[in-house]
Amino acid sequence: MEGLKLSDAELMVYIHPSKCRNVFQAICRELSALLFQYDETFDGVLLAYDFTVESKQAKILAGLNPYFGVRINTKLLLFDPKPNSLVEGKIVKISPESIHVVVLGFSAAVITDIDIREEFKYKMRDGEGCFVSRSHKRHALKVGTMLRLQVESFDEEVLHIAGSLMPANTGCVKWLEKQSEEALHMDRDHKRRKIA
The missing domain is CATH 2.40.50.140 (Nucleic acid-binding proteins)
Known part of the structure; x- marks a missing residue:
């Protein structure tokens, strides 16, 4: 079927400090919030994902709640049917x-x-x-x-x-x-x- 595509992406996921005990679960929750919605960044509807954490180091963002960013490598399954497909x-x-x-x-x-x-x-x-x-x-x-x-x-x-x-x-x-x-x-x- 046309309209399905696999895409590799490097993403930065921002996590609230209260979720730092289980980073894997926090990343899953953030990515799951994007499922079955059209996202212009991915140029398609996210159907499934798989990811690996790139490094153990995180970038801390200054602010009232100092979120920290974790770099991940992802494989995304996207649905974006083009005209005539x-x-x-x-x-x-x-x-x-x-x-x-x-x-x-x-x-x-x-x-x-x-x-x-x-x-x-x-x-x-x-x-x-x-x-x-x-x-x-x-x-x-x-x-x-x-x-x-x-x-x-x-x-x-x-x-x-x-x-x-x-x-x-x-x-x-x-x-x-x-x-x-x-x-x-x-x-x-x-x-x-x-x-x-």
Whole structure:
């Protein structure tokens, strides 16, 4: 999935003197406060982190409460979907006008009817709405389906994605993977025939 990136960073974490007995826990608390929020410094949403303390020495800041700064080396997992990148998520709601998806369990994505290619038609099956491909009847989008969509825009404040199903490489992930496997097998068979 595009939009995920690993980043190495050297950070200075400022800790209150009352937390000096357990510096490791204090650093974890400071970094955990940044999780699942867009941060301009990291240029993305922090999903996970791992860190090591660079040195045992700390820089003391003068002031009413003399905080001390600890240098750490971190590995950060960031989520920052750029326009035209592909992301995957689970469909949670379908209506004739839109498809609602949850990406990575925390970011909402919406695909409106103008961003759904004409190949898909809205139908009712077993009392539930779904979009079914007119050219490939097995390519169906329903609640619970893992969906690959193209990012149109990403709102950092509310972590909301506006998506599109216009490109041919978007749709049900299982169906797309099955089609690529079949194309690979056909290509192999074609090469074998040429060699024979």
